[in-house]
Amino acid sequence: MIKSLLEFWPVLWPALAAIGVILAVVPFLGLYMTFVERKIAAYVQDRVGPNRVGPFGLFQAIADGIKIFLKEQLIPDHVFTTLYFLAPAFSLITAMFALVVMPFGPVATDYKDGFRFVVAPGIDIGILMMLAISSLSAYGIIIGGWASNNKYSIYGAIRSCAQFISYEIPLGLSILGVIAITGSLNIEKIVEAQSGSLLDWNVFWQPVAMLVFFTAALAETNRLPFDLPECEQELVGGFHTEYSGIKFVLYFLAEYTHIVTVSFLTALLFLGGWHFPGLPGPSGASTPILLLGLGVLLAKVALVVLVIILLRWSLPRFRFDQLMGLAWKGLIPLGLINLVGVAIVLSLGLPKHLLVATVILPVLAAYYSAAKFNASMASTDAMRQGLSPQGAVSYE
Amino acid sequence: MSDPQKNDPQKNEAQMNKPSAKKSVKWGEAPKMSILDALYLPAIASGLATAVRHAVSGKATTRQYPEVEPEIPPNYRGVHRLNRDEAGRVKCVACYMCQTACPANCIEIIAAPAPKDDPHWKDRDKFPATFTIDELRCIYCGMCEEACPVDAIELTSIYDLTGMTREEMIFDKEKLLSVFDETVKSGQDPVRTNRGNLGPAAEVSPTAKGAPPPPGRGKSG
């Protein structure tokens, strides 16, 4: 058995190395994203932010980490212990597991031996696999909320259920257009299809899909405009009300890992991945070129992360019916019509950049909803003023 | 909504005469929603722009506290002090007014008769043998200094009171007097009392002569 394992070694070690990179970087990244978020939050609110520990407060994240590891492990009496402990772990496992097929650096589609910037290269269902695993991330929240045996927690869990189920649909729909034109579910091939000029980036012919994808993915991360499962004002802490210390860290790490995943996916699927005009592709490239590609990808990812963090400080939280309305009445129809547009363009053999015209879709939707809203306001007004026959009786 | 109501002529009439149906009522116009409003994206963009504008403005309003101390207004209600009179004696006459007025029951006074044979104390009947304030229990409402007839107890503008144990937060008479010495030395005197002047109770009582009691306390009210 050991002999056969040794035979596998040349295939095994690049995967192990990539796993090592992910396992080493992701917790560190999660730790420092809290720092970056606090800093940006402070700047947006005209504050200074953490600046005491180390130069520019850089060691604040480490101090926070040490503090939270040394905190008391509080276990309430009324929880269902096994699931209570399992839930945060499951949350982080699913968040990290989704990174298995995600290239975090330039990966050529003619997979060679040696280190690659991905754990499992050449998985033909790559993006589907990511969706499948990230759809499991709701379990951590649901189980945690239920096992806490607490009304606030279970409300958080229930909200999370509804939110996850609703936003899975536009998430899938928005990716379908990209997949249909690329003709592959393999993430590396999707990025490969965006090489060449700037206009080959998917964002320039699938803008609506990107909008829908980004919104839905943001909702899946439970970030602020969509953080109904854990909103402090209504639910204390939501699903993590009863969690403290290291268990709480696992939940938070999972959330930040999700942000990283979403940012990577946005950069890979819509922003051209590691491609940049003038930069050669990763196939047969030398190490400096590969590192340059890595830098380009990371810069794009950082940009998306920045937008996500800034959105938190510029948008208020949705009401729950607005949240559901956005998914079912806004994003799903947009995604569907966008998909039909892609199908028409593909089956008629039209140039794919015609799909830029899909930006008309949200405008039309906005026109329609504004007209509807104004009409309903006008009728309510007339009713109030007693002008319409309905109003004469319904008022009082 | 119900049918009998609809058929009742009297009720219908009453409804037509309700204030909202009258011509004199002015109705505000509900703002119309434009396409841009319904698209939400411009609003999101402007929100992001506001966030970014603030982020890059570099005008942080944070005060770097331990290095830069805040300016505390002189009428701030901070740590208590027990005032001394010109002779350096504790000004308190142990009348229990502050202890009675205190809503948090944090003041405890034990009075003792002033030593009569000592010339230093010959103008006083009583003085506080002990005077303790539990600074943890105190709510810093200022009722004690309002109640004090001789302006012996005052709240200073010292705001950063800390301690490692509960015991050291219970201030006795010596500690309270040392707070007075410190604040006088550093010029952080509170403004609201008439320091150096005795209050109305120390003077010949006007009520004894049948006059109405003074409206305020002290000479300047």
Added chain:
Amino acid sequence: MNPLPIDPKNLPLVNGDPFQGNLAQILLMVILLGAVAYLLLQHGLIKSKMMAWAGAGLFAFAALMAFTSIPMQLDSLVRMCFSILAVAGGIAFITTREPVHAALGFATAVLSSCGVMFMQSAYFIAAATMIVYAGATIIIFLFVLMFAQKAQLQWYDVQLTSPVIATVVATSLLLAIAWSVSESGEILPVKLDLTRPYSLAETGPSPGTVMPPVPEASMTQEQLNAFVPAKTSGLGRSMFTDYLLAIELAGTVLLVATLGAIVLAQKPERDLS
């Protein structure tokens, strides 16, 4: 494609092959033993402890027999772990009294089955199962359970209705599955049907290929391409031509299951006499 330099089929057997070739008979025996064990267990739980223990013992014996009779390779150890987890999840699903635990048991069973499918290189079906069942269906179950949880179990939740019929149906289903998988490892030749323009039959594996097809280093790129549709359009075409019947059947099964759930959900009238 990323062909492995090592053919997993050449991996050494872990336990040898004690029952060389008699897999079909062994499977038949295991299933029948299991059926008897189940009936013993069910009746034993109501009537006598001895019978229940006998059933449990018989179960264990059947499981041991199955375990030792299946030729084990290195990768089938992992597969075996997934299978055991799946069975455990299924047992938890039908035995726990807490509805949420039951749903989580179901989730475990589904996810472990997905693991088995991954081990068989059936990536698409595994990911699809994960999204549809684990990611959506069971979460909806949990959603409903959290809303509509009852404090106590009702009498009809714990009462056995007809264990014999259930056992017979389950046994015949299992036998059918066992029969279909013990068909000596070869797939039927695919007829090259050019009238179906989008069929996988154009590019499918040649007759007599051992399943699952394993890419080998000696193969040309063209041969390798035959294993997977090159584009997602090929996937869609194959799903709606070659596997149309299977997909429609799966849909029908789901529909029937829904109807069954509605029928079962009606509260039976309690016989007052």
